[in-house]
Amino acid sequence: MKEIPFYKPYIDQRERSLINEVLDLEKANKVETLEKEFIKYIDCGDAISTVNGTAAMHLAMCALDLKRGDKIICSVNAFPSVAEVVRHFDAEPIFVDIDKDDFNIDVDQLESVLKNNKAKKLKGAFISHIAGQPADMNRIYELARHYDIKIVEDATAALGATYEKKKIGSLEADITVFRFNPQSNYSVSSAGIMTTKDEELSRRARLLRNHAIVSEGWDKFGNIGYVYDVVDIGLKYDLNELNAAFAIGQLEKNDDFIERRMEIADIYNRELASCPHVSTPIKKRDHVYTQYIIKIDKNRDNFARELKDKGIYTGLHFIPLHLLSYYKHKYNLRVNDFPKALSNYQQILSLPIYSSLSDKEVLHVCEQIKEIAKNRV
Known part of the structure; x- marks a missing residue:
């Protein structure tokens, strides 16, 4: 009997070549290359790489300075990571029903939730693009402007997707998050990306991504400078060179x-x-x-x-x-x-x-x- 798995990655010589360059220790900086190539591919302001898509989501919430009791609206039809990263701050997800045809958030119900909201701590909305088909973003952006909320787009299933011929991640979202591998477990490689056009959100995300360390800099082998300081409670979400190399090969294809x-x-x-x-x-x-x-x-x-x-x-x-x-x-x-x-x-x-x-x-x-x-x- 022929078996057809639900998903199987496509890997060719390009990924092997890029990984070998990292192992040779002479052609590093794959993380920097990935981020630059991603900015060109999406046409976004900045791209901050992370160890996986969920890390990119959590980093996005950190960049927004989400706090206990804050509210984030999200579709009830999303992978658990969306609500999960909100709950890690002891913040509250507000679930909204879906459009029965495209499975994305029902914008009429989103509008109703915003109109009837009494909470002073409503921070924003996490908008998931399901199966590679974007939500009705023009209406969502209009609502965000009217009600003064942040929009974070979950594009973990929408890398390269377009809305009105423009790539998701290049539009009006405050932050968009992506991932490179759809496998949730035992993945060959893993990487996430957070994009934003907001310089302050970008600065904060880059700071928090690696322990909120400020220093004289890092050498090409990843060694920290002689003098350093820690200025916030950070994370350890920075991507390594091997996974960055694999992600470059996948992005090119x-x-x-x-x-x-x-x-x-x-x-x-x-x-x-x-x-x-x-x-x-x-x-x-x-x-x-x-x-x-x-x-x-x-x-x-x-x-x-x-x-x-x-x-x-x-x-x-x-x-x-x-x-x-x-x-x-x-x-x-x-x-x-x-x-x-x-x-x-x-x-x-x-x-x-x-x-x-x-x-x-x-x-x-x-x-x-x-x-x-x-x-x-």
Whole structure:
């Protein structure tokens, strides 16, 4: 039986060559190179690299000087890291339901939350771009200006994505966070990036990223200067040279990755268009298909098990945050508090979509889906 993993990285000689340059100890500064190349790729003010995407999120909250009791609005449909980094400050996430078609935050409900907000400590909103399709950012930026809140964009699933033909990270967000590898565990390499056009946020993030140390400088082997001081409570989120080297190789190929995923999405769209019990993604804006999320109209879990029995692995993006034990108990949330997120969660299923997937493998996935679907009542 042929196995098709949910995700598999594409690595070629370029990553090996870059890593070998680091190991030779003579062509270092890959972190600096990555940040400069990322600024050019996104067209952002500054890019601060971190050890992973969650670290970039946490660093963003540190840069904003989030404090106990502050409030951050976020979609209930996001990876746990979004609310998690807010809670690390003993701040409070305010969950908002989703748009049932693109799975992003429901902007009408976001507006309602802002309009009815009585809290003096509402700091901002964390806007996740789900599956590679951006949220309705023009309306969100307008609301942010009107209600004077900060916008942090979670682009961990939107590297290279565009909104009205401009790259996410180059628009009006105060901070945008990215990651390079979608694997949550046992990843080949890991790196995150925080971008901002705000010089003060950039300065603070760079300071806090490495223990809030100020010194005479660092040599090319990473040794600290003779005299140093610590001026704040910092973190240890700076990226190492090996992971930076790998990230450079992946960044150079990112547009090719996007092009290939769009080709795969076209095959899925065509092959599954008339498949019973299956709905393909609704494209409302520019979409780079970091995930390809279908809906199964009945017994999604059994459908996923049958695909796994056929060697095809799938994912869920995402289990709504209010259904997770910590948030459910912490905030006394009920299952039906976010009905659109709940309804979507009961049906969504993410299919394999990555650049090393061949057309033959994609068609095999489609054939197995159609085979399972036709035997459903």
